[in-house]
Amino acid sequence: GAILEMKHLWDEFHSLGTEMIVTKAGRRMFPTFQVKLCGLDLHSEYMLMMDFVPVDDKRYRYAFHSSSWVVAGKADPVSPPRIHVHPDSPATGAQWMKQTVSFDKLKLTNNQLDDNGHIILNSMHRYQPRFHIVYLPGKGGSSASEEGCSENFKTFVFPETAFTAVTAYQNHRITQLKIASNPFAKGFRDCDPDETGPESVPPSGQVQRQRTTSRSTPTSCNNK
Amino acid sequence: GAILEMKHLWDEFHSLGTEMIVTKAGRRMFPTFQVKLCGLDLHSEYMLMMDFVPVDDKRYRYAFHSSSWVVAGKADPVSPPRIHVHPDSPATGAQWMKQTVSFDKLKLTNNQLDDNGHIILNSMHRYQPRFHIVYLPGKGGSSASEEGCSENFKTFVFPETAFTAVTAYQNHRITQLKIASNPFAKGFRDCDPDETGPESVPPSGQVQRQRTTSRSTPTSCNNK
DNA sequence: TTCTTGTCACCTAGGTGTTAATAT
């Protein structure tokens, strides 16, 4: 079995309509796809991997006046789909289960000619991440679990991790939630009493700090 | 087979008497132990590991007046020796050989009660790093190389990587060579024309920049 | 108009030797 970590955060994004940035060089996902595994055979070996399937055959556009996504036509042609293999693969069930598995090395790109092994997506299209556990027969492996088990491939889909690929954020609330919850975006946070940390929900009203473009007035907020 | 990478740099340190810092939290080695492998079976699996053996049964002291190491008595009691397994283990011969193998996650500590899995050494003692290739039978593996090969354990020793463990550098020339060649110590370099980069040998005469202890006079040197 | 690209200030995360204080 596999349970999604940070589900509450995924749910927050999902309720707003999750967006993920794609860039030429490759951009990580936020939230990061992380799962906790259980039920694996301790000594058998497994490969863990992810891929991304189109949610539909449509291309989207964000209507700012109504703050909602609208269909903008049929989907663009797809690149040959890629699979991201977790870099710790292969490893034993015991190794995978002893702590949360994080796909923080996975990057999304819109460069159709990418040769860095990143996941290629079309911007303004919707995708559903999928998680796969591949059982590697032959090594270790208890006889008990191996007999009745002819399936060596399990796929998990968490609908709350679906997202729209974008080159720039469309929904301002998504931007604010990213800033509020991603530690690397701390520089864009307002000077609220920073108490709560990355897990908290930002206040409903939008709030944005003016950043110093010229190097004057180093109004450092984060007084820790 | 295995060849030592950055051998010229190791040789420079070796000729001065290499020192490696040990700390409670664990300190990386510099130079980093890196090897290029060849002759492995492409599809067989191997574990790569390192350990550290005492060069002798002595404890040392640095005599500043003569700028040399002198014996300061018999060795202190040793902790149960630890082995560092390369985190990419196990992997196939093809994976290990396709690029330089770097042990940059390995850390040295003088904390006898370390529970971070670091290598425990006694300060002011001399050590010889050893590199081991462990063949894992059973998976893949060509029949040709497997027949006549009963050895599944190869050990490599590069004498130029031996060092004295210290909690603070003793030989000032070692300090200067570390500063000149370790990118993370760039902040301590003099404002020479920085052209040459980390591979170059520093000028023979010692040169040291005065660093700003108080936050005044931000005399930034590294004008790139 | 709409979308994409490249640069940038601002962060996180962590590897350096220095230095002063503290053991031993």
Add this chain to the structure above:
DNA sequence: ATATTAACACCTAGGTGACAAGAA
């Protein structure tokens, strides 16, 4: 005296969204 520790300035390395300019 000699050796160790902890805090610190200064780096490397790389992940953020903002922004201005460019492309479609």
